[in-house]
Amino acid sequence: MVWFRRKDEAAEAKGKKVVIAEGLWIKCDSCKEIVYRAEVERAGRVCPKCRYAFRITAHERIAHLIDHGTFEERDTAVVPGDPLGFKDTKRYRDRVRAARDKTGTTEAVVTGVGRLAGFPVVLAAFEFAYLGGSMGSAVGEKLTRMIELAIAKHLPVIIVSASGGARMQEGILSLMQMAKTSAALQRLGEQGLPFISLLTDPTTGGVTASFAMLGDVILAEPRALIGFAGPRVIAETIRQPLPEGFQRSEFLLEHGQLDLIVERGQLRDTLRRLLAFFADQPTSG
Amino acid sequence: MPDTLDFEEPLLELETRIAELQALDDPAQREEIGKLEERLQRLRQKVFSSLTAWQTTQVARHPRRPHTRDFCKLLFEDFIELHGDRLFGDDPAIVAGLARFENQSVVVIGHQKGRETREKISRNFGMPHPEGYRKALRLMQLAEKFRKPIITFIDTPGAYPGIAAEERGQAEAIARNLREMSALRVPVVAVVTGEGGSGGALAIGVGNRVLMLRYAVYSVISPEGCAAILWGDAAKASEAAEIMKITATDLQRLGVIDEVVPEPAGGAHRDWDVTALNLKAVLADHLRALRGKTEAALVNERYERFRRIGAFEEEFRPSA
Ligand SMILES: [Zn+2]
Numbered sequence: 001m002v003w004f005r006r007k008d009e010a011a012e013a014k015g016k017k018v019v020i021a022e023g024l025w026i027k028c029d030s031c032k033e034i035v036y037r038a039e040v041e042r043a044g045r046v047c048p049k050c051r052y053a054f055r056i057t058a059h060e061r062i063a064h065l066i067d068h069g070t071f072e073e074r075d076t077a078v079v080p081g082d083p084l085g086f087k088d089t090k091r092y093r094d095r096v097r098a099a100r101d102k103t104g105t106t107e108a109v110v111t112g113v114g115r116l117a118g119f120p121v122v123l124a125a126f127e128f129a130y131l132g133g134s135m136g137s138a139v140g141e142k143l144t145r146m147i148e149l150a151i152a153k154h155l156p157v158i159i160v161s162a163s164g165g166a167r168m169q170e171g172i173l174s175l176m177q178m179a180k181t182s183a184a185l186q187r188l189g190e191q192g193l194p195f196i197s198l199l200t201d202p203t204t205g206g207v208t209a210s211f212a213m214l215g216d217v218i219l220a221e222p223r224a225l226i227g228f229a230g231p232r233v234i235a236e237t238i239r240q241p242l243p244e245g246f247q248r249s250e251f252l253l254e255h256g257q258l259d260l261i262v263e264r265g266q267l268r269d270t271l272r273r274l275l276a277f278f279a280d281q282p283t284s285g
Numbered sequence: 286m287p288d289t290l291d292f293e294e295p296l297l298e299l300e301t302r303i304a305e306l307q308a309l310d311d312p313a314q315r316e317e318i319g320k321l322e323e324r325l326q327r328l329r330q331k332v333f334s335s336l337t338a339w340q341t342t343q344v345a346r347h348p349r350r351p352h353t354r355d356f357c358k359l360l361f362e363d364f365i366e367l368h369g370d371r372l373f374g375d376d377p378a379i380v381a382g383l384a385r386f387e388n389q390s391v392v393v394i395g396h397q398k399g400r401e402t403r404e405k406i407s408r409n410f411g412m413p414h415p416e417g418y419r420k421a422l423r424l425m426q427l428a429e430k431f432r433k434p435i436i437t438f439i440d441t442p443g444a445y446p447g448i449a450a451e452e453r454g455q456a457e458a459i460a461r462n463l464r465e466m467s468a469l470r471v472p473v474v475a476v477v478t479g480e481g482g483s484g485g486a487l488a489i490g491v492g493n494r495v496l497m498l499r500y501a502v503y504s505v506i507s508p509e510g511c512a513a514i515l516w517g518d519a520a521k522a523s524e525a526a527e528i529m530k531i532t533a534t535d536l537q538r539l540g541v542i543d544e545v546v547p548e549p550a551g552g553a554h555r556d557w558d559v560t561a562l563n564l565k566a567v568l569a570d571h572l573r574a575l576r577g578k579t580e581a582a583l584v585n586e587r588y589e590r591f592r593r594i595g596a597f598e599e600e601f602r603p604s605a
Binding site: 076077078079080081083084086087088089106136137138140141144166167168170171172173174175176177178179180182183184185186187190205206208209210211212213214227228229230233234237238242243246247255256257 | 444445446447448450451452453454455456457459460461463464465466467468483484487488490491503504505506510511514515516528529530531536539541587588591592594595596597598599600601602
């Protein structure tokens with residue numbers, strides 16, 4: 001399956017080549033099996049043993065989901081400030097610059113409008129490699145603007161999350177983005193516009209505890225880590241080993257916290273069918 | 286006294302000396318006692334006007350500090366506690382109920398820490414499970430149905446990080462509260478009274494007004510948690526507290542807090558009555574100001590209040 005229809009374009013957009021690491025074999029992040037790299041790539045970067053969907057960049061995600069040539073990115077100029085003058089072992093400003101150089105994105109989320117199988121949508125994809133996909137003021141602002149844009153243009157919203165949660169370096173202002181984005185989604189819902197939330201590995205903390213769990217439909221990729229508290233924090237708190245599969249997509253589905261687990265190869269079609277449903281159109285192929 | 290914080294010790298020494306002299310009941314000592322009391326007053330002002338962020342955190346967590354149930358007694362008449370989320374259980378880490386405040390019916394919700402060991406455990410140290418947040422939401426919706434203002438008290442280390450909490454949807458419970466609170470058609474005033482621990486605090490904190498006691502703290506992560514991440518050492522919490530900007534004055538500057546409620550010098554734990562009087566006056570002011578507003582204004586102003594919060598930059602982009 002060739003699922004990066006425009007791999008070169010995605011690579012260019014990031015300002016550097018997609019890194020296909022050397023070596024024929026790689027270790028799966030989830031089941032720890034050694035698997036044949038070409039087979040993983042062919043499957044859209046999915047482990048052939050456990051179906052875990054490897055992390056991909058925001059632009060790869062957009063290239064996968066959005067109709068070729070239709071994506072218009074928005075608010076690339078909205079970038080982090082440094083409201084606290086935060087410095088630990090490094091300055092926050094330096095961390096931001098390094099993250100931008102490394103990922104080619106100007107924040108931890110890429111937002112814009114495009115078409116998915118012909119349906120116009122507003123879409124956001126998180127870039128986990130940018131400071132762990134963390135949400136600070138600029139991320140909250142970009143998401144809120146895009147939800148407000150969806151309201152103005154009467155469009156559905158899709159957010160693909162991959163985030164460690166609120167960004168510590170912006171302190172309380174990061175926390176407040178949870179309220180801001182959730183309030184914007186309330187307004188979207190009041191207009192009868194759907195929000196589809198796709199949870200990918202990993203989605204935790206303040207992102208899960210705000211917009212990510214507020215989807216009218218909540219989807220997840222297989223074996224993604226999804227939770228409020230991180231597993232390490234929980235293990236330290238309860239001083240017990242965590243059960244097998246804890247906080248993975250399958251665990252959340254079993255406990256009624258998700259609507260559907262969708263393999264990456266089926267994702268675009270599942271989203272198309274959902275969008276068709278909300279647009280009151282036939283949902284079959 | 287085990288509850289004494291290290292920076293309170295010089296104050297305690299003076300207090301002990303004054304008490305000893307008073308016990309002598311000797312008129313000749315009266316002048317000396319007066320002098321010592323003056324010194325104590327000055328020293329207390331000095332210590333408490335320049336607390337570090339970490340010292341403030343310790344005051345905010347002080348076991349003798351008034352908790353939600355104490356404030357219910359001090360501020361309200363006829364508090365009737367209501368229990369349960371109608372879904373799973375009753376979470377003792379959140380207290381909620383009906384009360385009268387300044388001749389007006391109000392709904393009150395707050396985190397509840399314990400004071401003695403047994404109560405601390407039964408209250409889970411003020412760290413709610415999802416059913417606590419769902420009870421809170423149930424009571425907020427009751428308030429909305431009957432057009433009663435909502436007052437919340439924030440005082441938690443955070444939402445509980447445990448297996449059962451995750452199974453029952455801790456993240457969803459918090460997220461839902463954030464969304465639903467944003468649209469409540471009644472006045473909502475939130476007060477950070479002690480420890481505002483991250484999402485578990487914010488989940489009852491989406492108010493038209495957010496007030497904060499002078500020595501309360503409010504942060505995205507605990508100073509210990511921040512220090513563990515930054516330096517792999519929770520013992521560096523005092524440094525972390527400083528750089529995170531978590532005190533009432535810092536948060537007012539950042540636009541997160543509308544008003545700082547004064548505490549007596551020495552902190553709320555030294556004088557509950559004065560603390561309650563101060564809070565009562567400020568709360569009454571804000572409720573009065575919100576009372577005349579239309580439902581649409583309440584919802585819109587609350588939206589705009591949170592919509593504005595944040596600090597980012599916009600780079601110049603020459604138009605294409
Ligand atoms: Zn695997």
